[in-house]
Amino acid sequence: MTGEDATLIPLSAVPPAMVEDLLDRAFGEDRHARTAYRIRAGMEALDALSFAALDAEEMLVATIQCWPIALVTPEGNSVPLVMVGPVAVLPERQGEGFGKGLMAAMLDADARLAKETGASFPQVLIGDADYYGRWGFTDAHTRSWRCPGPYDQERLLARGAALAAMPHEGMLGPWPGSTS
Numbered sequence: 001m002t003g004e005d006a007t008l009i010p011l012s013a014v015p016p017a018m019v020e021d022l023l024d025r026a027f028g029e030d031r032h033a034r035t036a037y038r039i040r041a042g043m044e045a046l047d048a049l050s051f052a053a054l055d056a057e058e059m060l061v062a063t064i065q066c067w068p069i070a071l072v073t074p075e076g077n078s079v080p081l082v083m084v085g086p087v088a089v090l091p092e093r094q095g096e097g098f099g100k101g102l103m104a105a106m107l108d109a110d111a112r113l114a115k116e117t118g119a120s121f122p123q124v125l126i127g128d129a130d131y132y133g134r135w136g137f138t139d140a141h142t143r144s145w146r147c148p149g150p151y152d153q154e155r156l157l158a159r160g161a162a163l164a165a166m167p168h169e170g171m172l173g174p175w176p177g178s179t180s
């Protein structure tokens, strides 16, 4: 079995402690200090865009989480965005397609939501352009965006039709701009 035919379920159906264990294994236990965690500090993951992948033995192999965040402009306006990630795959199961399967499920869900609600938010992540570029993530719109902590500017990537209307400059942080 490969990730392409994994069973995908809502992340909220998985006990939180199992998700935390998987994230520790994919990123290390010091992951909480990462800048991505500061950007979405205090937020709850977006249920409709967060999934888990199970293998044929119904073992938890991979997860994707998305979060409501904001780009705060120099004038102090908060503009909504969705932060994608972490995408986490158990180290021994990487390269089997689970990451691609979870990204596809998230993007399908996002497209459905946009159709239903008429609202579409740009998506942003910190990650490898070589991997996320296949879904249209680029740094073309993010070069003057900043994050509250260390990061590589070329790894700050975004996608989405609504990007063209986004402010040129700003600081990413939790929605609605709280720092809790």
Ligand SMILES: CC(C)(COP(=O)(O)OP(=O)(O)OC[C@H]1O[C@@H](n2cnc3c(N)ncnc32)[C@H](O)[C@@H]1OP(=O)(O)O)[C@@H](O)C(=O)NCCC(=O)NCCS
Pocket (backbone or CB within 6 Å): 003, 026, 027, 085, 086, 087, 088, 089, 090, 093, 094, 095, 096, 097, 098, 099, 100, 101, 126, 127, 128, 130, 131
């Ligand atoms: C990065 C990660 C999410 C990819 O998921 P995965 O299930 O291992 O990858 P998939 O099997 O879906 O995709 C494999 C493809 O991606 C490519 N790929 C994997 N990691 C890559 C990377 N860091 N940069 C570029 N390409 C990458 C592979 O070469 C392969 O390419 P192909 O489709 O052309 O053959 C996963 O390896 C992981 O959890 N890594 C550790 C945590 C991490 O870095 N997460 C991303 C930051 S949010």
